[in-house]
Amino acid sequence: RVKKLPKDFVWGGATAAYQVEGATKVDGKGKTMWDDYLKAQGRFAPDPASDFYHLYPEDIRLSKKYGLNAIRVSIAWTRIFPKGYGEPVQAGVDYYHRLFKECLDNGIEPYVSLHHFDSPKTLFDDGDWLNRKNIDHFVDYAKFCFDEFPEVTHWFTINELISLAYSQYIQGNFPPSHKFDVTSAIQAEHNELLAHAKVVNLFKDGGYKGKIGLIHVLQPVYPYPNTPENQHAADLSDAFMNAFLLDGTFKGEYTDKTMKLINEILDANDAKLDIQDGDMDILKKASTRNDYFGLNYYQPSFFAAYNGESTNHFNGTGEKGTSSFKFKGVGQAVKNPNIPTTDWDWNIYPEGLYDILKRVSSEYPNSKEIFITENGLGLKEELPENVTDDTIINDDKRIDFVDQHMEAILKARSEGVNVNGYFIWSLQDQFSWANGYNKRYGLFFVDFATQKRYIKKSALWYKALADTMK
Ligand code: BGP
Structure with a gap:
């Protein structure tokens, strides 16, 4: 369906430090x-991941070969500041200089996140984003x-403030594994927004070159x-998952409409949100200063009203049909029989991306680009038994998925939505936080035992579309 990419479209692949680098115990x-959490859990380990710490030249070479012009990477805070603060470690600093140089020398523009789910253990033990000192440490690191x-x-x-807050404090599938701790979740959302806003203000006041967003x-x-x-249940869930964060980021205030819904959730769960004097001024100031907005989209949810207590089961194994989610004072996730799902029960619905692009563009013009x-x-x-170096792994399902979502993006774009790039999750296969190594997303297949890369059919498709920009 998608025949041609717009000229100068950013056509990238995404990674995150902890999911690709491996080498978690080297160079300080x-x-x-x-x-410690993964070790205690005993299901899978963050080493070797995709050994990107050592193999980044190989992945950048493949990116170039298959037509990518951009890559998302994140800096591991703890490679530079092992405790989150203090003296920088030169080896960590040098690594990122080498990585960025490799990208730029090959015409691959690096889009760099400062925080992708990997809070330093020292700061995590001290309350993570719930401790306002964390915000200051983050600003210093930025x-x-x-x-x-x-x-x-x-x-x-x-990256993904809600996933962090929600997985840590509502679903319980990220450390510290609280379930339905609504006070912590909403507070973490607010504090992370504040940290983001402070960094944006620092970036703009400091006159740094370049662009910034979240x-x-x-x-x-x-x-x-x-x-x-x-x-109404859908509206409540939307306020908690989307509107609260979008308002805080691009309006610099939580609108009355959003707060009415949020307060209904807080009341039902005996929870509270602490907004301190001056917080909203900081958010307000930053709200017009983002240069662009990074929108991640995987799936919508379908919600029905629910009047009972909160319970959930997270499907982190790929046993289809095992997930459930019922949130007191909000609603319950339900299966829409008309919508296909993945083995991890994620809804496949490209129209959701079109809908959300239109909404962001009309309701949040400060998102700009x-x-x-x-x-x-x-x-x-899996690798076929008779695998050779030239084996191409067939992933037609992925091509179809990306194609449909690109079509939704280009439709929104043709109707005036200023969307100028796409990063596939993920560049190469990598380790997934709550699922481990059997949930693969890459354009490039990684044999985790040997770290050898194989090409998937989707990489060829990616290259063919890249060529339409020439
Ligand atoms: C996003 C994260 C990524 C990545 C992706 C896929 O929420 O930013 O880090 O993991 O989702 O999710 P999962 O690995 O759970 O399938």
Whole structure:
């Protein structure tokens, strides 16, 4: 369906430090909130991941070969500041200089996040984003990076504030594994917004060259079936997942409409949100200063009203049909029989991306320019028995998924939405936080035992579309 990319379209692949680098114990790196947690859990380890720490030249070479012009990477805070603060570690700093140089020398523009789910263990133990001192440490770390890495001109502060807050404190599938701790979740959302806003203000006041924004994953919520009660449940979920963060980022205030819904959720859960004097001025000031918006999209949810206690089951194994989610004072996720799902019960619905692009563009004009910074399909994939170096792994399902989502993006674009790029999640296969190594997303297949890369059919498709820009 998608025949041609717009001229100068940013056509990239996404990674995150902890999911690709491996090498978690070398060159003075400090622990993140994950190291001990994963060890205790005993399901899978963050080493070797895709050994990007050593093999980045190979992945950049493949990126170039298959027509990419951009890559998302994140800096591991703990490679530079093992405790999150203090003296920088030169080996970590040098690594990122080498990585950025390799990208730029090959015509691959690096889009760099400062925080992608990998809080330093020391700060995590001290309350993570719930401790306001964390915000100051993050601002110091950001300033260090802006001063140290002038070769980077595309920055993102924090990746997916909601996924972090929601997985840590609602779903319980990220450390510290609280379930339905609504006070912590909403407070973490607010504090992360504040940290983002402070960094944006610092970047702009400091006159740094380049552009800055943040990344939200947006999950449109539809009532199913469509009744007034279910619509209200969908509105509540939307406020918690999307509107609160979009308002805070691009309006610099939580609108009355959003707060009415948020307060209904807080009341039902005996939870509270602490907004301190001056917080909203900081958000307001930053709200017009983002240069662009990174929008991650995987799936919508379908919601129905629910009056019971909160319970959930997270499907982190790929056993289809095992997930459930019921949130007191909000609603319950339901299966819409008309919508296909993945083995991890993720809804496949490209129209959701079109809907959310239109909404962001009309309701949040301060988002200015949009990049789809993640979108992709997780699959169980294996090497064929008679594999050779030239084997191409067939992933037609992924091609179809990306094609349909690109079509939604280009439709929104043709109707005036300023969306100028797409980063597939993910560049190469990598380790997934709550699922491990069997949920593969890459354009490039990684044999984790040997670290050898194989090409998937989707990489050829990616290249063919890249060529339409020439
Ligand atoms: C996003 C994260 C990524 C990545 C992706 C896929 O939320 O930013 O880090 O992991 O989702 O999710 P999963 O690995 O759970 O399938």
